Amino acid sequence: MRATLMYGAGDVRVENVPDPVIKHPTDALVRITASCVCGSDLHPYGQMKPQDGPARMGHEFIGVVEDTGPEVTTVKRGDLVVAPFAISDNTCVFCREGLHTSCSHPQANFWDGEPEEGGQAEAVRVPLADGTLVKLPVAPDSALVPSLLTLSDVFGTGYHAAVSGGVNERTGVTVIGDGAVGLLAVLSAKRLGAEQIILMGRHRARTDLGREFGATDVVPARGEEGIAAVRDLTGGQGTHVVLEAVGHMPAYEQAVGILRPGGVISRVGVPQYEEAPIGFGSLFRHNLRLAGGPAPVRAHIEELMPDILDGAIDPGKVFDATTDLDGVPAAYQDMADRKSLKVLIKP
Amino acid sequence: MRATLMYGAGDVRVENVPDPVIKHPTDALVRITASCVCGSDLHPYGQMKPQDGPARMGHEFIGVVEDTGPEVTTVKRGDLVVAPFAISDNTCVFCREGLHTSCSHPQANFWDGEPEEGGQAEAVRVPLADGTLVKLPVAPDSALVPSLLTLSDVFGTGYHAAVSGGVNERTGVTVIGDGAVGLLAVLSAKRLGAEQIILMGRHRARTDLGREFGATDVVPARGEEGIAAVRDLTGGQGTHVVLEAVGHMPAYEQAVGILRPGGVISRVGVPQYEEAPIGFGSLFRHNLRLAGGPAPVRAHIEELMPDILDGAIDPGKVFDATTDLDGVPAAYQDMADRKSLKVLIKP
Numbered sequence: 036m037r038a039t040l041m042y043g044a045g046d047v048r049v050e051n052v053p054d055p056v057i058k059h060p061t062d063a064l065v066r067i068t069a070s071c072v073c074g075s076d077l078h079p080y081g082q083m084k085p086q087d088g089p090a091r092m093g094h095e096f097i098g099v100v101e102d103t104g105p106e107v108t109t110v111k112r113g114d115l116v117v118a119p120f121a122i123s124d125n126t127c128v129f130c131r132e133g134l135h136t137s138c139s140h141p142q143a144n145f146w147d148g149e150p151e152e153g154g155q156a157e158a159v160r161v162p163l164a165d166g167t168l169v170k171l172p173v174a175p176d177s178a179l180v181p182s183l184l185t186l187s188d189v190f191g192t193g194y195h196a197a198v199s200g201g202v203n204e205r206t207g208v209t210v211i212g213d214g215a216v217g218l219l220a221v222l223s224a225k226r227l228g229a230e231q232i233i234l235m236g237r238h239r240a241r242t243d244l245g246r247e248f249g250a251t252d253v254v255p256a257r258g259e260e261g262i263a264a265v266r267d268l269t270g271g272q273g274t275h276v277v278l279e280a281v282g283h284m285p286a287y288e289q290a291v292g293i294l295r296p297g298g299v300i301s302r303v304g305v306p307q308y309e310e311a312p313i314g315f316g317s318l319f320r321h322n323l324r325l326a327g328g329p330a331p332v333r334a335h336i337e338e339l340m341p342d343i344l345d346g347a348i349d350p351g352k353v354f355d356a357t358t359d360l361d362g363v364p365a366a367y368q369d370m371a372d373r374k375s376l377k378v379l380i381k382p
Numbered sequence: 383m384r385a386t387l388m389y390g391a392g393d394v395r396v397e398n399v400p401d402p403v404i405k406h407p408t409d410a411l412v413r414i415t416a417s418c419v420c421g422s423d424l425h426p427y428g429q430m431k432p433q434d435g436p437a438r439m440g441h442e443f444i445g446v447v448e449d450t451g452p453e454v455t456t457v458k459r460g461d462l463v464v465a466p467f468a469i470s471d472n473t474c475v476f477c478r479e480g481l482h483t484s485c486s487h488p489q490a491n492f493w494d495g496e497p498e499e500g501g502q503a504e505a506v507r508v509p510l511a512d513g514t515l516v517k518l519p520v521a522p523d524s525a526l527v528p529s530l531l532t533l534s535d536v537f538g539t540g541y542h543a544a545v546s547g548g549v550n551e552r553t554g555v556t557v558i559g560d561g562a563v564g565l566l567a568v569l570s571a572k573r574l575g576a577e578q579i580i581l582m583g584r585h586r587a588r589t590d591l592g593r594e595f596g597a598t599d600v601v602p603a604r605g606e607e608g609i610a611a612v613r614d615l616t617g618g619q620g621t622h623v624v625l626e627a628v629g630h631m632p633a634y635e636q637a638v639g640i641l642r643p644g645g646v647i648s649r650v651g652v653p654q655y656e657e658a659p660i661g662f663g664s665l666f667r668h669n670l671r672l673a674g675g676p677a678p679v680r681a682h683i684e685e686l687m688p689d690i691l692d693g694a695i696d697p698g699k700v701f702d703a704t705t706d707l708d709g710v711p712a713a714y715q716d717m718a719d720r721k722s723l724k725v726l727i728k729p
Contacts, residue, residue, distance in 0.1 A: 103638065128619070129643055137643035137668045197668070272475070296476055296484035306661040314656035319649065321484050322546070322675030328666045 036382075038091040038156030039284030039363050041076075043085035044359035047092070047364040055152065055160035059142070063164035065098035065116060065218040068175040069184050070154040070380045071354065072366050075305055078282075080367050093155030093380075094120040094146035094215075095187035097171065097180060101158070101318060109165045115175055116168040118154070118161060119332040120188045121145050132353065133334035143328070156185075156362055157382045169233045169336045172344065181351025181379055182343045185219065189377070190333025190350040192303045193219030193280065197227050198335075199326040200276040200301030204228035209265055209293055210250070212280035213241040215353040217304060218248055220250040220278040222350060225249025226342070229276075233268055235261055235289070241376055258285070262292035264320060273298060279327070280304045291317050354379040372373070384729075386439040386501035386710050388423075390432035394439070394711040402499065402507035406489070407453040410511035412445035412463060415522040416531050417501040417727045418485035418701065419713050420467075421561045422652055422708060425629075427714050440502030440535035440727075441467035443516065444527060448505070456512045462522055464513040464681040465508060466688050467535045470491050472513030480681035485513070490524030492676070501534075502710055504729045516683045519691070528698025528726055529690045532566065536724070537686060537697040539650045539692070540678025542628065543575050545682075546673040547623040547648030551575035556612055556640055557597070559627035560588040561722040562700040566596055567625040569697060572596025573689070577625075580615055582608055582636070588723055591699060604630070609639035620645060626674070631655045649674035701726040 037281050038052045055064055056328025070093050079090070083121050100114045110116055122145070123138035130138050136145075141163045146152065146172075152159050156323050161167055169186075173303050185191075193216050202208055210217050210225040225248060234250035235257070236242045244254040255266045264274060275296035279286055282304030289313070290300045300323065320326065340347045357373040359382065364377035387400045402411055407550050408609025417440050426437070447461045457463055469484035469492070470477050475486050483492075489509045491653065493499065499506050508514055516533075517522055520526050540563050555571040571579045572595060579596035583589045589600045591643075594629070601611045613620060620642035626633055629651030636658070637647045659665075665672065689695045703722040705713050706729065713725035 036507065134644045134669060219516075297479065297481045302666065306666050309659050309661035309663055310657045311660050313658050313660060314653040316656055318672065319653050319675045321672075322481060322678075324546075325660065325665065325672035327671075328669030331669075370443050 036157040037086055037360050038153055039360070040089040041079055041083060041092050044081055044083050044087040047080065048369045049360050049363055050196070055158055057102060057104050057158065058161060060104040061163050061165065063100050063107055063110060063168060064102040064103045064158060065118070066101050066158050067096045067098040067154060067156060067294065067382050068380065069180050070096035070365070071184060072155070072370055072380070073188060076367065077371055079307065082338050084240045090154035091149070091151060091156070093153040095184060095207050097184050098152035098159070098287045099175060103164060104110060105120045107164045110168050115173065116170045117183055117187050119166055119191065119337070120338070121329065121331070121333065122162050123333055124163050125326055125333060129164065133331055135331035135333040136329040155360070155380055157360070167333070178344060181354045182330045182349055183340070185334065185350040185353065186262040186336050186339060186378070188216040188332060189353060190219045192216050192330040194223040194335050194339060195330030195332065196220045196280060196301045196327060197223035197277040199264055199266065200278055200299050201230070202229050202276050204230070206275040207269060208276045208278060209229040209233040209235060209274040209277045210280060211235045211289055212304060213238055213245060214280060217278070217280035218245050218353055218375055219350050220280055221245050221250045224278065224349060226348070233274065234263070235266055238373060253291040257289065257332060261288065276301060278303070280340040282307050284308045287311055294323050296321035299324040299326055303330055316339065353377045357381060383504040384706070384707050385500060385572065387436040387441050388426055388430060389425070389435040391428055391430050394427065394714045395708055396707050400550035404451050405507065406509060408510050408512065409451045410454055410457060410508045410515060410566040410613060411449040411505060411506050412465070412508055413448050414443045414445040414503060414729050416527050417532060417729065419502070419602070419710070419717055419725050419727070420535060421563060423714065424718055425654065427718055433693055436484040437502070438498060438500035440500040442531060443501035443506065444531050444534070445506070446522060450511060451559060451640060454511045457515050457517055462518045462520065463536050464530055464683070465514055466517055466538065466683070468676065468678070468680065469509050469514050470680055471510050472680060477513065478601050480678055482538060482678040482680040483676040502727055504707070514680070521723060526690060528701045529696055530687070531726070532697040533679065533683050533686060535679060536700060537566045538682045539636055539677040540565050541570040541622040542677030542679065543567045543625040543627060543648045543650040543674060544570035547625055547646050549574045549576050549623050551577070553622040554578040554616055555623045555625060556582060556621040557578040557625045558582045558633045558636055560585050560592060561627060564625070564627035565592050565598050565661060565700055566697050567627050568592050568597050569595040569695060571625065573695070580612055580621065582612070604636065607637060616642065623648060625650070627651045629654050631658065634658055635646065638670065641670050643668035646671040646673055700724045704728060
């Protein structure tokens, strides 16, 4: 079959690879019908060293079950399914608490940690299929597929940011980042009842979509100027919750700067730093809190899917381009150049 | 009058200073009847540069109101009062939310930020007396004074750690630090219903008091050995909540190491660092959270005082020595040498 491999920064290729096969009795084989490129794929696309490649790419997909191992019981051949970006058994103590990204099963993993599997391909072997896959009640060509595909990562991640940040009717929210996760964090904050949702981003087409998703204010400025603008919008007090969907240090520093005393920074952008200021001069003085991490999107699928199925929300609007597998290398470049917000792949 | 001044690391003196006077209509003058030395006073005692001194010391005290400005209404001459370590108006938007340490009044401050006032003295001018002072329904010589004095900082700080960490009947708790705040964090966790309370500390007399306050386990080991011991005690999973009452980097690193996925580090030890690891390899990977800061002890006084008045708890047991003002320099040294846990001052 054909699959996407990254050989290093800026070097993505679509090549022939061996077809996936059932290896464990809990595996399923899935023929992929829709997948996509993630903002987090752009981190290695910007900096991966050749000696770390080639790596199979893609951790968001919808597909049709082709085969299942003898222990798989919740999905069967012919089912259309969605897979979260993390493989989990959905039964361990952490999964039962809704923290599937810390699943304690030995086979639990991120797709990005599976060297021979990836979602930007024609097919994939899914470990722990009972825990990982969720059946979708639509056909593979449904118009809802783009929105349902966001359940595999970006919508669930934006929602996790909002839930981890404690967003509710009484919190003002600021979202840093106008990528797909940031925009869907806006949608999530709106869903959780936040009245003021400030979106910090400077790409007009994206912030317009953010307004459509529920942003009440848009701040294109960054750094000190951006901080001042958010403080102005919040009566000088700062914002209760920052949903940080970027992962770079300037976004973190901006988050600290715009936060209200007692407020919380909820991070879902994968940090591209390890050390950061958290002492008296940054977080401690005013009881600022820090939350977030890899989103247990599996925990949110059942909750979010009905709103998509009944048309109440349309998170799939974050896809502004579609390609086949041949176009995947160009899709990476378009997203890196910010020509595309998020590219849907029809293998 | 006589007051305590710090001239630099290891150099504490008791000297004659001008008597305090009413400066603002919202001030009160208080004749101090009981105060103490704080673990946080040991930070400057260890490292203060002479050019930063002399500094008036002491931020925990009980005393009798001697005079009040014309706008003071809630306390009057002759009242016995306790003062939190932070001056606040108790009416601003942050105080009303229980975050008195972020009070927005221009005169709000920490006692340590008031250059001409301090609690380790014979008397003190109290700004924003209506907001700051709380009347005590006992006599100045009551046997309850030591416990009531802990409401000014160490008990409220331990309690803030537990509340900020979300301690409840379903959380396992580990307290790092066997100083007065750590021990009262144990008492606080017990009060909030935690069943497992692990105390990390190596001073037997202190950890024994910790057991009396509710610790179910004591871990004297530190570093990797201490982390392994806590993991053993928590079925390998780690602890839900860490109450970090030290403030040094090794305590933070230990906190990260013993935390359960999704768990929270609640810091009340004033951080002696600004940068620390919070990226994918430390907090992010398993959704570890960070909370805490200077405790709004004013918010907790009314809640905690009844338990002291009716004898249900005795947080004053953290005082293991008493001195007059002349003995204050020696009290600092005894606490620095860990000969004394916490020294009560009877001016």
